[in-house]
Amino acid sequence: MTIIQPIIDWFEARLGLKDTLGPTMSHAVPRSAKWWYVFGSMTLMLFMLQIMTGICLALVYVPSADEAYASLEYLNYDQTMGWFLRALHVWGSHLMIAMMSIHMLQVFLFGAFKYPRELTWIVGVLLFVCTLGMGFTGQVLRWDQDAYWGMSVGMAMGGRVPWIGPGLVQFVLGGPIIGGESLSRFFALHVFVIPGSLIALIGVHLLLVIKCGINETPTPGVLVDKATYREDYEREVHKRGMPFFPNAAGRDLVACGLVLALLFLCAMLFGPAGPNGQPDPMLIHTAPRPDFWFQSLFAVLALLPPYMETFLIIGFPVLAAGVLIMLPFLSGGGEKHWRRRPIAVLFVVMLMVSLGSLTYLAYKAPWSPVMNAWSALPTPVEYVRGRSPLELQGAMVVQNKQCRNCHALDGKGGHRGPALDDVATRLNSDQIIRQVIQGGGNMPAYGKNLSPSETKAVTAFLMTMHGQDMHELAEGYSMTPRATQQDVPPFFPERLDEQ
Amino acid sequence: MPEQFDYRSAPDPAMLGPGPTPEPSRRGFLFWLGAGINAIVAVLIAIPVVGYIFSSWKQGGSQKWVSLGEVKDFPEDQTRLGKYRNPFTTPWDGYTANTPCWVRRQKGETFTVFAINCTHLGCPVRWFPESSLFMCPCHGGVYYADGSHAAGPPPRGLYPYEMRIRNGNLEIKAGRLPTLQQTP
Numbered sequence: 157m158t159i160i161q162p163i164i165d166w167f168e169a170r171l172g173l174k175d176t177l178g179p180t181m182s183h184a185v186p187r188s189a190k191w192w193y194v195f196g197s198m199t200l201m202l203f204m205l206q207i208m209t210g211i212c213l214a215l216v217y218v219p220s221a222d223e224a225y226a227s228l229e230y231l232n233y234d235q236t237m238g239w240f241l242r243a244l245h246v247w248g249s250h251l252m253i254a255m256m257s258i259h260m261l262q263v264f265l266f267g268a269f270k271y272p273r274e275l276t277w278i279v280g281v282l283l284f285v286c287t288l289g290m291g292f293t294g295q296v297l298r299w300d301q302d303a304y305w306g307m308s309v310g311m312a313m314g315g316r317v318p319w320i321g322p323g324l325v326q327f328v329l330g331g332p333i334i335g336g337e338s339l340s341r342f343f344a345l346h347v348f349v350i351p352g353s354l355i356a357l358i359g360v361h362l363l364l365v366i367k368c369g370i371n372e373t374p375t376p377g378v379l380v381d382k383a384t385y386r387e388d389y390e391r392e393v394h395k396r397g398m399p400f401f402p403n404a405a406g407r408d409l410v411a412c413g414l415v416l417a418l419l420f421l422c423a424m425l426f427g428p429a430g431p432n433g434q435p436d437p438m439l440i441h442t443a444p445r446p447d448f449w450f451q452s453l454f455a456v457l458a459l460l461p462p463y464m465e466t467f468l469i470i471g472f473p474v475l476a477a478g479v480l481i482m483l484p485f486l487s488g489g490g491e492k493h494w495r496r497r498p499i500a501v502l503f504v505v506m507l508m509v510s511l512g513s514l515t516y517l518a519y520k521a522p523w524s525p526v527m528n529a530w531s532a533l534p535t536p537v538e539y540v541r542g543r544s545p546l547e548l549q550g551a552m553v554v555q556n557k558q559c560r561n562c563h564a565l566d567g568k569g570g571h572r573g574p575a576l577d578d579v580a581t582r583l584n585s586d587q588i589i590r591q592v593i594q595g596g597g598n599m600p601a602y603g604k605n606l607s608p609s610e611t612k613a614v615t616a617f618l619m620t621m622h623g624q625d626m627h628e629l630a631e632g633y634s635m636t637p638r639a640t641q642q643d644v645p646p647f648f649p650e651r652l653d654e655q
Numbered sequence: 656m657p658e659q660f661d662y663r664s665a666p667d668p669a670m671l672g673p674g675p676t677p678e679p680s681r682r683g684f685l686f687w688l689g690a691g692i693n694a695i696v697a698v699l700i701a702i703p704v705v706g707y708i709f710s711s712w713k714q715g716g717s718q719k720w721v722s723l724g725e726v727k728d729f730p731e732d733q734t735r736l737g738k739y740r741n742p743f744t745t746p747w748d749g750y751t752a753n754t755p756c757w758v759r760r761q762k763g764e765t766f767t768v769f770a771i772n773c774t775h776l777g778c779p780v781r782w783f784p785e786s787s788l789f790m791c792p793c794h795g796g797v798y799y800a801d802g803s804h805a806a807g808p809p810p811r812g813l814y815p816y817e818m819r820i821r822n823g824n825l826e827i828k829a830g831r832l833p834t835l836q837q838t839p
Binding site: 329557 | 743771779
């Protein structure tokens with residue numbers, strides 16, 4: 157102590173931290189701010205870790221279209237602990253978006269965006285947008301097939317912007333087509349532009365937190381009155397509040413420690429993400445998928461009716477950001493407690509249910525044809541046992557003409573179209589022929605691609621599909637009379653007599 | 656012994672009272688002169704910087720004739736994966752400058768060349784010769800052999816390239832990522 161104290165004093169005499177940072181650190185916060193208030197600090201802690209792991213990755217990563225993939229593989233397999241740094245960075249990004257989303261929902265449900273914290277909320281919305289931008293640009297820096305085609309998808313969206321779309325695409329790509337400049341641009345965005353904006357915005361966000369205070373835990377029935385709120389808040393927080401440091405900071409530190417421990421575990425157990433396949437555009441046997449946070453968007457784009465698409469792709473993000481920014485002005489006073497704000501609660505529930513179900517659907521992706529189902533999946537034995545040669549020929553047609561890429565048999569195959577297990581209970585043979593030849597209902601017309609004999613065979617096969625076979629297999633007996641199960645055609649001597 | 660140095664004891668200019676300050680008009684002139692010089696220099700610097708950043712902003716253009724190989728390499732009545740090197744390439748593009756396309760040869764010298772990109776959202780479509788269909792792995796877009804829309808969300812048929820035959824070589828006009836608004 158005798159040695160350390162003079163050193164501290166020496167620095168303190170020059171920095172004067174007791175007078176500048178001191179009051180900030182120990183500023184009074186409401187005593188009701190408990191565990192719901194830790195998520196902002198957790199997001200900040202994760203962001204600082206992202207900067208550190210990001211700098212470490214930049215020591216090795218090469219932002220060149222030709223060599224980025226090789227440098228990622230080098231990080232994974234050759235660089236000492238390179239895989240762990242990559243894992244920390246990707247899991248850190250997932251956790252950061254997760255903590256930020258919880259923080260935002262908490263702020264929304266606690267009415268913290270209302271007077272006088274409108275600007276705190278608006279800066280927070282900008283921070284959220286920037287963080288999602290980090291997510292997308294970061295996925296592109298993981299220069300693999302998903303990144304290359306993800307960029308292609310992003311540009312196809314950008315190309316739909318009225319008037320300036322084509323120019324915008326070339327501007328973002330840094331040239332007329334995806335290549336070296338595109339990766340360099342996304343590198344500059346991910347490493348300089350967006351993090352710089354984030355740091356500046358975080359500064360403003362924290363300044364506002366100090367200047368406008370953090371929200372007291374709302375009480376039902378206590379309304380925000382713009383005329384008296386600030387005065388009341390100051391009085392209450394000084395009378396009954398607690399200092400941020402060490403009281404609230406302790407809680408924040410515990411939460412940050414826990415989330416960092418979770419991050420360490422995730423990184424250790426699950427490792428880095430990808431890179432998944434060399435981004436050679438000639439390798440077209442790929443099915444690009446976005447990272448977790450954009451899966452719901454991927455689902456929406458498959459499920460929307462085409463006439464809404466361009467509006468949703470371009471208009472909806474602008475509209476959503478506009479509503480979020482306008483929110484404190486639309487609802488700046490009044491009730492804060494969620495129990496008295498049913499529409500706000502309903503909105504959050506609806507948002508969670510939609511995002512959850514869309515993400516679930518995106519992982520199932522029933523709209524995507526299973527590109528190798530036709531050649532890789534076996535025809536269930538029960539569907540070919542005891543069938544006539546014509547019907548067997550039809551079973552071959554179902555495989556060879558890629559029908560199974562979209563139609564499942566026994567649950568396996570694509571789910572774009574209806575499963576064929578019980579198609580004969582829904583359509584008669586004429587309807588099957590018409591559907592196969594003319595298509596319709598989102599099925600291509602096969603008229604030009606099937607010979608009459610193939611059409612006849614596939615119809616004969618599909619007419620045996622009563623949805624019974626798998627049931628019978630499970631039950632161990634058959635109740636379906638079937639002519640083809642007999643070894644020889646039935647012989648009726650009495651009919652011969654009649655002739 | 657800690658040094659006694661306190662920034663608070665430094666003299667506050669406001670406490671010194673009115674000193675021999677320059678005339679207000681002269682101070683104002685210096686401020687506006689400084690602001691003016693900075694504004695002019697800012698514009699001088701900003702114009703080239705903006706030009707640098709936005710140099711890739713082009714509404715159209717950026718197309719060149721490239722060869723896909725000899726006509727005889729493409730069998731009649733078949734659709735094959737073609738490959739060309741992006742004409743606007745940099746040395747560090749590497750394999751990413753290799754661009755795929757679908758080459759359909761009908762009879763003789765009748766060709767149709769399609770961009771690989773689905774017209775819905777740009778994923779690479781795959782050709783299935785058995786059913787004569789292009790299928791997209793992303794959202795389930797399907798196209799017929801002639802590129803026309805068959806099923807799924809795409810708003811139009813596949814993007815065709817402009818093509819010509821020179822000295823027995825099949826050539827297409829390419830080099831630009833095809834998007835919905837600027838492709839025939």
